[in-house]
Amino acid sequence: MSTVVFAAHGMTPAERLRDAGWIAFVAFILGVPLIGLTTVDVGGRLAVNTRFGLLAAAVAVAFGGRLALRWAFDRLAARKASRQRAGSAISRTQTIANVLGWIALGAAVALPIAFSDNRYVVDTATTVLIYVMLGWGLNVVVGLAGLLDLGYVAFYAVGAYAYALLSTQYGWSFWEALPVAGAIAAGFGILLGYPILRLRGDYLAIVTLGFGEIIRVILVNWTEFSGGPNGIGSIPRPSFFGLAFTRSAPEGGHSFASFFGLEFSAMHRLIFLYYLILVLALLTHAFVSRLRKLPVGRAWEALREDEIACKAMGMNTTHIKLSAFAIGAMLGGFAGVFFAARQGFVSPESFVFTESAIILAIVVLGGMGSQMGVVLAATLLVLIPEFGRNFAEYRMLLFGLAMVLIMVWRPGGLLAHREPTLRLAKAAGGEQ
Amino acid sequence: MMLTMEGVHAHYGHIHALRGIDVSVQVGEIVTLIGANGAGKSTLMMSLFGNPRASAGRIVFDGEDITRLTTHEIARRGIALVPEGRRIFPRMTVLENLQMGAAQADPANYEADIARVYAMFPILQERQNQRAGTLSGGEQQMLAIGRALMSRPKLLLLDEPSLGLAPIYIRKIFQIVRELNRDHGMTILLVEQNANQALRVAHRGYVLQHGEITLAGSGAELLASPEVRAAYLEGGAHG
Numbered sequence: 001m002s003t004v005v006f007a008a009h010g011m012t013p014a015e016r017l018r019d020a021g022w023i024a025f026v027a028f029i030l031g032v033p034l035i036g037l038t039t040v041d042v043g044g045r046l047a048v049n050t051r052f053g054l055l056a057a058a059v060a061v062a063f064g065g066r067l068a069l070r071w072a073f074d075r076l077a078a079r080k081a082s083r084q085r086a087g088s089a090i091s092r093t094q095t096i097a098n099v100l101g102w103i104a105l106g107a108a109v110a111l112p113i114a115f116s117d118n119r120y121v122v123d124t125a126t127t128v129l130i131y132v133m134l135g136w137g138l139n140v141v142v143g144l145a146g147l148l149d150l151g152y153v154a155f156y157a158v159g160a161y162a163y164a165l166l167s168t169q170y171g172w173s174f175w176e177a178l179p180v181a182g183a184i185a186a187g188f189g190i191l192l193g194y195p196i197l198r199l200r201g202d203y204l205a206i207v208t209l210g211f212g213e214i215i216r217v218i219l220v221n222w223t224e225f226s227g228g229p230n231g232i233g234s235i236p237r238p239s240f241f242g243l244a245f246t247r248s249a250p251e252g253g254h255s256f257a258s259f260f261g262l263e264f265s266a267m268h269r270l271i272f273l274y275y276l277i278l279v280l281a282l283l284t285h286a287f288v289s290r291l292r293k294l295p296v297g298r299a300w301e302a303l304r305e306d307e308i309a310c311k312a313m314g315m316n317t318t319h320i321k322l323s324a325f326a327i328g329a330m331l332g333g334f335a336g337v338f339f340a341a342r343q344g345f346v347s348p349e350s351f352v353f354t355e356s357a358i359i360l361a362i363v364v365l366g367g368m369g370s371q372m373g374v375v376l377a378a379t380l381l382v383l384i385p386e387f388g389r390n391f392a393e394y395r396m397l398l399f400g401l402a403m404v405l406i407m408v409w410r411p412g413g414l415l416a417h418r419e420p421t422l423r424l425a426k427a428a429g430g431e432q
Numbered sequence: 433m434m435l436t437m438e439g440v441h442a443h444y445g446h447i448h449a450l451r452g453i454d455v456s457v458q459v460g461e462i463v464t465l466i467g468a469n470g471a472g473k474s475t476l477m478m479s480l481f482g483n484p485r486a487s488a489g490r491i492v493f494d495g496e497d498i499t500r501l502t503t504h505e506i507a508r509r510g511i512a513l514v515p516e517g518r519r520i521f522p523r524m525t526v527l528e529n530l531q532m533g534a535a536q537a538d539p540a541n542y543e544a545d546i547a548r549v550y551a552m553f554p555i556l557q558e559r560q561n562q563r564a565g566t567l568s569g570g571e572q573q574m575l576a577i578g579r580a581l582m583s584r585p586k587l588l589l590l591d592e593p594s595l596g597l598a599p600i601y602i603r604k605i606f607q608i609v610r611e612l613n614r615d616h617g618m619t620i621l622l623v624e625q626n627a628n629q630a631l632r633v634a635h636r637g638y639v640l641q642h643g644e645i646t647l648a649g650s651g652a653e654l655l656a657s658p659e660v661r662a663a664y665l666e667g668g669a670h671g
Binding site for chain 1: 481483503504505507508512513515519520521522523524525527528531532533535536561563579580583
């Protein structure tokens with residue numbers, strides 16, 4: 001019928017239409033009793049009403065959906081085939097990690113819809129995502145550049161306090177403060193980076209540990225600036241494009257609920273915060289994945305592998321280290337801003353060494369440098385103590401035991417596989 | 433003159449590792465530096481690279497005084513190092529390693545340079561997507577040389593390239609050194625413990641002892657010299 005043939009594996013358009021037609025027919029048969037006919041209460045007795053408009057819509061959706069699905073599957077198969085032709089077989093681990101990633105993303109997007117009335121689940125998931133973001137940030141420093149940082153929580157604190165002060169003192173909004181706080185954290189990253197350029201390994205770890213403590217001790221003692229141990233309270237919450245999550249709309253304006261004609265619910269803000277950190281985390285992921293493929297990212301990895309060789313290649317290791325610290329710190333700062341906005345309150349209590357240790361544990365347990373590993377490890381490390389609540393005082397014991405077991409079972413981390421940043425060089429393919 | 437070192441001294445902390453070194457390399461030459469363990473061969477190579485920086489004396493490369501430059505600045509002047517122990521990036525793939533070698537080079541040359549390295553070392557192309565740490569010692573040495581060539585250096589420094597390799601690879605490496613010089617006109621400074629083989633490929637050689645040059649001459653002269661024979665060749669490999 002049609003002369004257009006797409007590809008060996010594909011179907012002609014006529015075949016596709018026929019295929020979709022069959023599905024639509026099945027949908028119609030099923031739809032007549034399910035959708036087309038409905039019972040209504042007419043004056044105390046049941047009557048049958050028809051809803052053929054809705055049925056037609058459902059059948060049309062089935063038809064269109066089937067067409068789109070087939071098309072998507074064919075595209076996917078074609079891409080897979082072309083990859084195999086290119087001879088660059090994607091490793092099995094990578095395929096698994098990819099599939100896992102998409103499932104995780106789907107679950108993350110669907111979670112607040114499925115649990116829209118469960119405050120506990122959404123709250124815990126938000127915490128997981130904060131740790132994922134922190135893990136990704138620290139991954140730049142530890143996983144990629146190989147610089148052991150035990151004071152990462154300092155940048156988290158810098159971001160949180162930057163937002164707390166900018167918003168309470170100067171009335172900055174969340175979105176105004178976010179980039180500035182990130183930049184301030186990056187500045188602190190460079191500040192830390194300079195004195196430790198010549199250090200590595202254990203010595204580096206000790207200095208970073210000291211740096212984390214210095215920041216915390218300053219926050220505790222400089223009362224006029226940071227509020228000391230009392231912290232800073234009533235930090236404004238982020239708004240949805242200027243719409244606040246309040247019960248009553250401000251004068252002459254709208255709140256989120258009134259604007260969308262919804263009934264006020266405290267869950268709106270929680271779900272909004274959840275999606276906010278999800279978006280921030282995804283941006284972080286995209287940013288870091290992109291950097292890994294750029295010269296700066298490859299330079300980080302080369303630095304982790306061998307510093308002397310790096311210098312001999314003419315790379316400026318000073319710049320490489322500082323950029324790793326600055327970018328890691330900036331991402332930690334972003335997470336800090338979110339943390340402050342979510343809690344509405346910050347105090348030095350939240351930025352103790354244990355936090356640094358947990359973030360580092362997430363990176364190491366996940367597999368140094370592995371983005372998916374961080375997600376797995378963050379989920380585990382946040383959820384284990386949560387599930388462990390039944391065990392009361394033993395729960396931290398459980399937490400430690402789990403960490404030991406993971407390291408025994410997978411010494412390189414949960415996902416230790418490192419994916420190359422490039423596969424086949426086009427120019428090299430045809431050589432000899 | 434491609435490279436001259438005049439009265440170069442270097443220290444590691446309190447240890448006076450180089451005591452007034454005079455070495456020169458001309459364009460198109462293979463110059464070798466032989467000596468026992470701890471004589472200062474690698475120190476000489478590294479101080480040429482500003483790590484440790486020479487505490488006295490002058491190092492001139494291609495008409496420019498590089499004594500005070502930092503390591504990466506020196507590398508960008510056109511000196512490439514194949515470091516002792518190879519120091520490839522083990523978790524990165526072969527191709528990524530080569531790419532790191534070209535980090536400071538003109539990207540326009542990248543594809544041609546990759547092709548040139550693959551033509552020289554076909555095994556690297558076969559293994560290009562493999563992690564470099566999984567290569568054998570000899571293959572890693574080829575990768576280290578290939579990586580250094582990616583920056584199109586004017587001077588190639590080879591630090592103990594035969595160290596820890598199987599005999600078949602040792603022969604292969606020296607053959608590569610000779611070919612690089614003869615076919616590609618590469619100027620090479622070669623540091624070796626394997627005095628016999630090194631002096632055979634080199635145009636000229638220096639003998640280093642306790643941080644000082646004790647003998648200098650053409651490869652053949654040194655190979656024939658009784659001191660060299662006694663110290664480095666007797667009882668060793670006769671080729």
